[in-house]
Amino acid sequence: MATGSTSTNPVPLGIHHLKLPVTDLERSARWYGKVLGAHRLIELDHRRPDGTLFAVILDVPGLGTRLELRLDPDTATALDGYDFLTLAVNDRTALDRWTAHLDALDVPHSPPVVALVGWLLVVPDPDGLRLRLYTAAPHGLDPARIEYDSPWLSTGPAPESKPGR
Known part of the structure; x- marks a missing residue:
């Protein structure tokens, strides 16, 4: 048994979704659609109470989970x-x-x-x-x-x- 592991450790079901920082939501959604065939799940758009969009959720064929594109220009730039x-x-x-x-x-x-x-x-x-x-x-x-x-x-x-x- 691995160190720190016990039979009482909770086990996750799997990956719920992946989150990726981007500088431009629409541009990135189009790119992932073009390159990977991703489809935007508009009903899952993330909006602030004032209605501004801050994230979109994509269904990517073959990925096995959803991909969230999160508007976060500083992080996206830092991860270039x-x-x-x-x-x-x-x-x-x-x-x-x-x-x-x-x-x-x-x-x-x-x-x-x-x-x-x-x-x-x-x-x-x-x-x-x-x-x-x-x-x-x-x-x-x-x-x-x-x-x-x-x-x-x-x-x-x-x-x-x-x-x-």
């Missing part, structure tokens, strides 16, 4: 370049279909990247947050081929050099 969500696709052939789909929509994206286990495709949303598509099937390539230096493969901050090392 962060890879917030990784979606699974079957294999390299499926990834190539996504590439063709994105190209047909004229949506910028990375080339296929040799990631740690599978192939990776990175798609920046309108605020620069990075949606990732990752193959469930491993690429089977030699680990020396992993593209650690790719600007699309987030490997975290470089280790600090310490005196004497």
Whole structure:
């Protein structure tokens, strides 16, 4: 049994929804609709008592939960370049279909990247947050081929050099 775990721990049912900060609700809703086929659930729009809209809820095919776009320009700007969500696709052939789909929509994206286990495709949303598509099937390539230096493969901050090392 894992440390800190007991048989009396409550267990969640699953993910209720994902929340993503954006700078422009309508622009982002259109983008997620175009790229992922998301449908806005207008009946779930979030409005303040004065009627101003502050969030929209999207139903995204294949996501398994709903996606909330929350108007929060400061947070969205601060997260520019962060890879917030990784979606699974079957294999390299499926990834190539996504590439063709994105190209047909004229949506910028990375080339296929040799990631740690599978192939990776990175798609920046309108605020620069990075949606990732990752193959469930491993690429089977030699680990020396992993593209650690790719600007699309987030490997975290470089280790600090310490005196004497």
